[in-house]
Amino acid sequence: MPKGQIPALKKESTPKMKxxxxxxxxxxxxxxxxxxxxxxxxxxxxxxxxxxxxxxFSTREEILSKSGLAVGSPFFGADASDIExxxxxxxxxSEATVDKQxxxxxxxHVKEYETVAYELGSDGQIQAILSSGASVNLEGRGIxxxxxxxxxxxxxxxxxxxxxxxxxxxPNELTTDISEIxxxxxxxxxxxxxxxxxxxxxxITTISLLGDKxxxxxxxxxxxxxxxxxxxxxxxxxxxxxxxEDTGEDEAGSTS
Numbered sequence: 001m002p003k004g005q006i007p008a009l010k011k012e013s014t015p016k017m018k019x020x021x022x023x024x025x026x027x028x029x030x031x032x033x034x035x036x037x038x039x040x041x042x043x044x045x046x047x048x049x050x051x052x053x054x055x056x057f058s059t060r061e062e063i064l065s066k067s068g069l070a071v072g073s074p075f076f077g078a079d080a081s082d083i084e085x086x087x088x089x090x091x092x093x094s095e096a097t098v099d100k101q102x103x104x105x106x107x108x109h110v111k112e113y114e115t116v117a118y119e120l121g122s123d124g125q126i127q128a129i130l131s132s133g134a135s136v137n138l139e140g141r142g143i144x145x146x147x148x149x150x151x152x153x154x155x156x157x158x159x160x161x162x163x164x165x166x167x168x169x170x171p172n173e174l175t176t177d178i179s180e181i182x183x184x185x186x187x188x189x190x191x192x193x194x195x196x197x198x199x200x201x202x203x204i205t206t207i208s209l210l211g212d213k214x215x216x217x218x219x220x221x222x223x224x225x226x227x228x229x230x231x232x233x234x235x236x237x238x239x240x241x242x243x244x245e246d247t248g249e250d251e252a253g254s255t256s
Contacts, residue, residue, distance in 0.1 A: 045074060045075055045076065045103075046071075046072050046073065046074065046075055046104060047069060047070065047071055047072065047073050047074070047075050047078065047104055047106055048071060048103070048104030048105060049071065049104060049105045049106070050064065050067075050069050050070075050071065050106050050107075050108065051105070051106070051107040051108065052064075052107075052108045052110070053107065053108070053109050053110070054109050054110045054111055054112070055110050055112065056112055057092050057112055057128065057130075057136040058090065058092045058093060058110065058112060062090075063087065063108060063110065066086050066087050066089075066090060067083045067086060067087060067098075067108060068083070068086070069083065069106060069108075075100070075102065075103070075104055075106075078098075078100070078106065080098040080099075080100060081098075083096070083098045083108070084096045084097065084098055087108070087110065091113075091130070091132045091133070091134035092112050092113060092130065092132070092134055092136065093110050093111070093112055093113070094111050094112065094113045094131075094132070095110070095111040096108065096109070096110050096111075097109040097110075112130070113130035113131045113132040113134070114130065114131050114168065115128045115129065115130060115131075115147060116129055116130065116131050116147065116164050116167035116168050117129040117147050117148050117149065117150050117163075117164065117167055117181065118147055118148070118149045118150070119135060119149065119150040119151070119153065120149065120151060121135070121137070125137055125138070125139075126138050126149075129150060129160070129164055130164065131164050131165060131167070131168035132161075132164070133160060133161030133164045133165070135155070146172055146175065146176040147175070148167075148175060148178040148179060148180060148181050148195070149179065149180050149181070150163070150180075150181050150182075151180055151181075151182055152182050152183060153182075153183055157183070159183065159190075159191055159207060162191070162207050162208075163181070163193070163207045163210075166207055166208075166210050166211050167210075169211055170210070170211060170214055174214045174215065174217075174218055175214070177197045177198050177199055177201075177218070177221055178195055178196075178197055178198075179196050179197060179198045180195065180196040181193055181194070181195050182194045182195075182196075184204065189206050189232065191206045191207040191208055192204065192205070192206050192232075193205060193206060193207055193210070195217075197221060199221050199226060200226035200240075201217075201220070201221055201226050201227060201228075201229055202227075202228050202229070203217060203228075203229045203230075203231065204228070204229070204230045204231070204232070205217075205230075205231035205232065206232065209231060209232065210231075213231035213235065216231060216235055217229060217231065220237050224237060224239065225239050225240075225241065226239070226240055226241075227239035227240050228240070
C-alpha cells in the first residue's frame with residue numbers, strides 16, 4: 001500500500017436495517033397466522049354439502065357414518081383415500097370414489113355388490129343376496145324375477161357366500177329358469193345343492209360344479225321334458241314321465 005494512503009473502511013449493515021427486516025418478517029408471519037385462523041374458522045373451510053350417488057341398499061345415514069363426514073366438519077381434514085377404504089369395508093359396497101370440490105362440496109360415488117339371488121328371511125320378508133354373500137332386507141322394493149330364491153340356508157353358512165360368488169360369474173340368461181336353490185349335502189359332496197326350475201326340472205349338483213355345468217343344464221331344459229338332471233362327476237337326465245313309446249312297448253310285451 002502506498003505511503004500516506006488511508007485504507008478503505010468496510011461497509012457494515014447498520015443495526016437499523018437489520019431491525020427493519022426482522023419487523024417485516026414478523027409482520028408477514030403474523031399476517032399468515034391471522035389469515036389461517038380466520039380461514040379455518042370461516043364457513044368456507046367447512047363441508048357445506050355431502051352428495052351420495054349409486055346407493056340402493058346402503059342408506060345415506062350408513063354411508064355418512066362409515067365415511068365420518070358431516071356438514072360443518074373441516075373440509076381439508078377429510079382424506080379421500082381413507083374415506084374410500086372405510087366405505088369399501090362394507091359388505092354392501094364393492095367400490096367407492098370420493099370427489100372433493102372446493103369450497104365445501106364432497107360427492108361420494110358408490111358401487112354396490114350386485115344381487116345374485118333372493119332369500120326368504122325368518123321374519124317372512126324377502127331379502128336380496130349380494131355377490132359378497134351379504135343379505136339385505138328389500139323393505140318393499142321390487143325383486144327381479146330372473147334371480148333364484150335360496151331356501152333352508154343357515155345365515156352363517158359359509159357355503160352360501162361361496163354360492164353367491166359362483167352365481168355372480170354366471171350370465172343372467174343361464175339362471176333365469178332357476179327358481180329355487182336348497183342345500184343338500186352328503187358325506188361325498190358336502191357342497192351338494194338341489195335346484196328347482198320354472199320349467200319343472202329338478203337338478204342335483206354341487207356349488208363347485210355349478211359354474212361349469214350350467215350350460216348343460218340349459219341344453220337339457222331346452223330340448224327335453226321335465227325330469228331329474230344330475231350334474232356331478234357325470235351328467236345324467238331322467239324324465240319324470242316315461243316315454244309314451246316305451247310305455248306302449250312295455251304293454252305290448254306284457255300282453256304277448
